[in-house]
Amino acid sequence: MLLEMIQTRRKVSAMGYKLPLDRISLADYQQLLLRQNLLPGRRILLEQLDARFTAFAGLGLNTVLQMKTALSTPPKIAAVSAKTGIPEEYLTILRRELGSLTQKPVALSDFPSCDTALIRSLADSGIRTSKEYWEQRRDYHEELFSLCDLVRINGVGAVAARVFYEAGFSSVAAVAGAAAAEMLASVNAVNAKKGYYKAKLGEKDMQFCIDYARVQEKYC
Numbered sequence: 378m379l380l381e382m383i384q385t386r387r388k389v390s391a392m393g394y395k396l397p398l399d400r401i402s403l404a405d406y407q408q409l410l411l412r413q414n415l416l417p418g419r420r421i422l423l424e425q426l427d428a429r430f431t432a433f434a435g436l437g438l439n440t441v442l443q444m445k446t447a448l449s450t451p452p453k454i455a456a457v458s459a460k461t462g463i464p465e466e467y468l469t470i471l472r473r474e475l476g477s478l479t480q481k482p483v484a485l486s487d488f489p490s491c492d493t494a495l496i497r498s499l500a501d502s503g504i505r506t507s508k509e510y511w512e513q514r515r516d517y518h519e520e521l522f523s524l525c526d527l528v529r530i531n532g533v534g535a536v537a538a539r540v541f542y543e544a545g546f547s548s549v550a551a552v553a554g555a556a557a558a559e560m561l562a563s564v565n566a567v568n569a570k571k572g573y574y575k576a577k578l579g580e581k582d583m584q585f586c587i588d589y590a591r592v593q594e595k596y597c
Contacts, residue, residue: 393597394508394529396478398442400596403430406441410474412588414581419470432461441478448472482508483528487535489573491521523547531589532582536573543567549597553590557583 407430410422436457438444448454454468484506485496504510507525517523526548527538544563546552552560557580564583568574 394482394511395480396593397596398445398478399440401441401592403433403439403441403444405592405595406444409585409588409592412581413585414579415474419474421467421470422474424467429461429463429467432463436460441475445472445475448475477531480529480531480533482506483525483535483538485510485521485525488521488524489536489539491524495521517548527552529593530586533586540564540567540571540573543571549590549593552586553594555583555587557581557587560587 407426410426415422433444433447436447438447447457448468448471451469454465454472457463458465458468485491485499485504488496499505499510504513507528510521511525511529517526520542523542524535524538527533527541527546528535529549530552533541541547541552541564544560544567546555546560546563560583561578561580564578
């Protein structure tokens, strides 16, 4: 047990809270897009996906950060469009979607069913967000640390993190190793009992969380 805890702490110390966009390949990001349950206004991103990502590679864009930088302003978008023939509308929506990869920290006070005295004490010491707490290098045997780890997953907020945790998925690594159907069944069972949210989730939602967690495991 002691060796396991030491190894866990070493792993955490080598990780960053946010995804290193400079290391994520466009090939991995393309797979995330393919499996994501995109909002209706962003489903255009799936159109001619292979051809368009091949065109990005032809511009020398190999990582998510390079692509994000290349699309960071309207003039840059226009330049990429002129070189590749990809419509500016598509590139603008892609830029917005890329922005969602940077998951914002969550206020510790937003996590349901947490020790309010502990949250107040942490706030008094200057620790108020999931990022600040996670970077204290705690361990996965601690509930609050687990919740802070789970909200590193794109689209997972404070409430979803609580449901995932109670469903038996207490870390990014646990989500990365899950099967979508089994995870959905466990999550739905917790929510049916506790009523944390009203939204109806599907396997595709679980699969996106799993895929995103796998990218974090690979690059963080």
